[in-house]
Every structure is written in structure tokens, then in C-alpha cells.
Amino acid sequence: MYAFEYRKAASTEDAESGFTAADDASFLAGGMTILPTLKQRLAQPSDLIDLSGIESLSGISVEGGTVTIGAMTCHADVAASADVQSAIPALAALANLIGDPQVRNRGTIGGSIANNDPAADYPGAVVGLNATVHTTKREIAADDFFIGLFETALDEGELITKVVFPVPEKAAYRKFPNPASRYAIVGAFVAKTSDGIRVAITGAGPTVFRVTEMEADLSESFSADAIKDIAIPQDDLNSDLHASAEYRAHLIGVMASRAVGDCS
Amino acid sequence: MEDMLEDTVLVNLRINGRLHELEIPAHKSLLDLLREDLNLTGTHMGCMTGHCGACTVSIDGRVAKSCITLAATLGRAKITTIEGLTQDDGTLSALQQAFWDNAGFQCGYCAPGMLLCTVELLETNPDPSDADIDTALAGNLCRCTGYQSIRRAVKAAITTTKEGAPQAAE
Numbered sequence: 001m002y003a004f005e006y007r008k009a010a011s012t013e014d015a016e017s018g019f020t021a022a023d024d025a026s027f028l029a030g031g032m033t034i035l036p037t038l039k040q041r042l043a044q045p046s047d048l049i050d051l052s053g054i055e056s057l058s059g060i061s062v063e064g065g066t067v068t069i070g071a072m073t074c075h076a077d078v079a080a081s082a083d084v085q086s087a088i089p090a091l092a093a094l095a096n097l098i099g100d101p102q103v104r105n106r107g108t109i110g111g112s113i114a115n116n117d118p119a120a121d122y123p124g125a126v127v128g129l130n131a132t133v134h135t136t137k138r139e140i141a142a143d144d145f146f147i148g149l150f151e152t153a154l155d156e157g158e159l160i161t162k163v164v165f166p167v168p169e170k171a172a173y174r175k176f177p178n179p180a181s182r183y184a185i186v187g188a189f190v191a192k193t194s195d196g197i198r199v200a201i202t203g204a205g206p207t208v209f210r211v212t213e214m215e216a217d218l219s220e221s222f223s224a225d226a227i228k229d230i231a232i233p234q235d236d237l238n239s240d241l242h243a244s245a246e247y248r249a250h251l252i253g254v255m256a257s258r259a260v261g262d263c264s
Numbered sequence: 265m266e267d268m269l270e271d272t273v274l275v276n277l278r279i280n281g282r283l284h285e286l287e288i289p290a291h292k293s294l295l296d297l298l299r300e301d302l303n304l305t306g307t308h309m310g311c312m313t314g315h316c317g318a319c320t321v322s323i324d325g326r327v328a329k330s331c332i333t334l335a336a337t338l339g340r341a342k343i344t345t346i347e348g349l350t351q352d353d354g355t356l357s358a359l360q361q362a363f364w365d366n367a368g369f370q371c372g373y374c375a376p377g378m379l380l381c382t383v384e385l386l387e388t389n390p391d392p393s394d395a396d397i398d399t400a401l402a403g404n405l406c407r408c409t410g411y412q413s414i415r416r417a418v419k420a421a422i423t424t425t426k427e428g429a430p431q432a433a434e
Contacts, residue, residue, distance in 0.1 A: 005271050006290030006336055028337070035332040036313040038291075048290070050337050076326070100403025101381060102317060105326040106333070181315075182402065 022047035029111030071110025119183035123208035128189030128200035172262030188255035273336035280348030306346035317404035320377030346376035368417030
């Protein structure tokens with residue numbers, strides 16, 4: 001690991017001003033991605049700005065038909081939250097499928113979606129549930145947040161404060177995990193919401209995406225049968241040693257059908 | 265004026281019950297701090313990138329991979345390492361004894377992580393299923409592939425907890 005300046009931020013303002021003052025800073029949330037990256041010398045930030053001391057960024061609250069999760073809330077807390085389990089059980093279940101216990105104890109929702117790994121789980125829930133990402137500057141709709149491979153709508157130095165999930169009528173997440181890392185080779189998040197059906201796919205492409213054809217057919221008839229004949233184009237899908245694009249395209253149908261089954 | 269050569273941070277860590285006031289270089293991992301500065305070499309260095317789990321310790325009662333945790337971020341945390349599981353005279357804990365009796369240690373390299381994750385599992389779930397055990401130990405790799413023995417050892421430890429005395433599984 002290359003040397004860097006370390007600063008523990010006391011508030012979001014402190015974190016932002018520290019970021020602005022540095023040459024090339026990175027925020028440090030749970031560190032489950034950035035620290036391995038630094039150890040492999042794949043990044044060399046001038047400063048690391050530690051967010052773990054900002055209490056206002058952690059916590060879970062459920063009110064008015066929404067579940068609000070602070071950016072620094074770890075996956076294990078989301079998974080174990082009785083409030084999340086009762087309001088959006090699919091979200092708690094998804095959090096419990098991320099990585100392993102050590103990762104769930106330290107990794108955070110804000111860190112996960114800011115990093116936007118193509119195989120991360122949370123982007124599926126954020127888009128599938130049509131959540132809103134709150135930052136120090138603005139509110140960003142899920143559909144506008146995830147731009148591309150490891151790319152989001154966040155500006156330089158913009159900090160996620162919380163994610164607000166509307167409570168759906170029903171929702172389910174199914175993933176085909178990489179057996180070693182538990183990252184999603186393909187994950188399908190299906191939700192029946194007051195604004196209609198949403199199907200979000202993670203792991204398969206450069207970033208999370210919706211399958212509007214499935215959403216339309218499921219709106220007509222909410223059953224696994226309704227989407228069984230939908231062919232997913234392979235052109236933009238990931239292909240690597242874990243799975244070919246063709247296999248991922250197939251898995252999208254399988255995982256989405258199972259998620260629909262779980263919703264029924 | 266800050267030292268321009270190395271950014272350091274002051275922390276107060278309670279490690280295995282003993283308080284340490286330490287000035288730590290910002291980039292130092294908890295693993296390196298434990299092994300190099302405090303000579304607590306029971307915590308093992310495996311992959312160094314958070315994949316293998318050999319470096320697992322408990323931070324404020326929750327398992328974490330010490331190789332990808334910066335010591336400087338920990339403030340006033342309470343940390344338990346494998347050294348903290350044995351009694352002062354070296355007597356093994358009931359869980360360690362169950363691993364010993366059931367060949368849960370083969371080469372022993374992954375054992376500290378396996379044990380600390382099992383401690384956390386049994387605290388939250390005193391009667392885990394096989395699937396629960398596998399989930400709890402998912403972040404720990406055993407290069408000897410001794411997973412069956414490890415699972416058997418965890419089950420023996422459950423029996424021990426229930427009946428109050430260490431027992432070897434059949």
C-alpha cells in the first residue's frame with residue numbers, strides 16, 4: 001500500500017472540505033473494496049477521508065411507507081434489522097447474501113453503491129425498488145444514479161448520506177452467486193410497487209439495468225410463465241471466466257422467474 | 265506542523281482485555297499492528313486482500329478481516345484475537361478443545377479465523393444447522409480442505425455448550 005494522508009471526518013461538511021482540500025482524495029466507508037485495492041497498489045489516493053466517525057450517516061428508520069438506510073450502515077445491520085425484515089424482507093435477505101460475515105460486518109450500503117461494482121447486490125435493490133439516493137448536494141433517483149461500469153452520477157467529492165426505499169407490495173431477490181466471492185454472476189430483483197412492476201438485473205451487464213419487456217409482461221400477468229419466452233440479447237452482457245454472455249443471458253430469465261415465484 | 269514522512273494516528277485499543285495506547289502509521293493494517301508491534305502472531309497472514317479469512321479477529325464483538333482493516337480507523341475499539349480465547353495458563357477454550365478433539369485443526373493456518381467466526385455464530389445462534397455453520401464460515405478458506413472436520417468440530421462444540429463438558433463427535 002502506498003502512503004496517504006489520513007483524516008477522520010467529524011461531519012459530512014468536514015469530510016467534503018477535507019476532500020476538496022486534498023489533491024486526490026478518496027472517501028473510506030467500510031473499506032471492503034478500497035482497502036484491497038490499495039493493498040494491490042491499484043489506486044494511490046493522496047488522502048483517505050474516513051467516514052466512520054460521522055454518526056448521522058448510520059442507522060435505519062421505517063416511516064411513512066419508506067425504509068431509510070444511512071449510508072454508513074453495514075450489511076449485517078440491514079440483514080438483522082427487524083424493521084427492514086418486516087417492511088421489505090427482500091432487502092434484508094439481499095443484505096444477508098452479500099459476501100461473507102466479515103464483509104457484512106464492515107461493508108456499507110453507501111460504499112457499495114458509490115463503488116457500483118457490476119456484480120454488487122445493492123444496485124439491484126436500489127433500482128428494483130425505485131429508491132432515492134440522498135447526497136450532500138441533492139436527491140438522485142435510482143434510474144439516474146448508476147451510469148456504467150464503476151460509474152455513478154455522483155460528482156467529485158459528493159457524499160451519499162442515505163438511501164430511501166419505498167416499501168413495495170411484494171419484492172424478491174434471487175441471485176446466482178459466484179461460489180467463491182458470492183458476488184452476483186446474475187442477480188434479479190423483482191418488485192411489485194404502487195407505480196408498477198420493476199425488474200432490475202445486476203451482475204450481468206456493466207451496471208444494473210431494468211428489463212422493461214419483462215416489466216410489461218408481468219404487469220399483464222404476474223407469473224413466471226409470463227416471462228418465460230423473453231430472450232435477453234447478449235450483446236451488452238459481461239463475459240468472463242465465471243460465465244459467458246450467453247450463459248448470463250439465460251440466467252437472467254431463470255433468476256427473474258424465480259424471483260417472481262418468490263413474490264407470488 | 266505534521267510529520268511529512270508518515271501520517272500517524274493515536275488510538276486506544278483494548279486487545280484481549282488489555283489497554284494499548286498506540287501511535288499508528290495511517291496505512292498500517294490491524295493485522296500488521298497485531299503481529300509486528302504487539303507480537304500477537306496467532307492472527308495469521310494469508311492472502312492480504314481479504315479473501316481467505318485467516319486474519320479474522322473480532323472488533324467490538326463482530327468478526328472482521330484484520331488485513332483489510334486500517335488500525336488507525338478503530339479509535340477505542342475492543343479487539344479479541346485467537347490469543348484471547350485461551351485462558352491465561354494456556355488452557356484451551358471449550359471451542360478450541362472441540363476443534364482439537366475433532367481434527368478441526370489440520371495445518372492450523374486457518375484455525376484462528378474459523379474459531380473466531382464460530383464464536384460469533386454460537387453467540388447469536390446456539391443451535392446452528394449445517395447451513396448456518398457453512399454461512400458463518402463462508403469467509404474462511406481452509407487450504408487443507410478440512411471443512412468436514414471443521415463442521416464436525418463446531419457441532420461438537422455445540423454439544424459441549426449444551427452438556428457442559430467437551431465431547432468428541434462420533
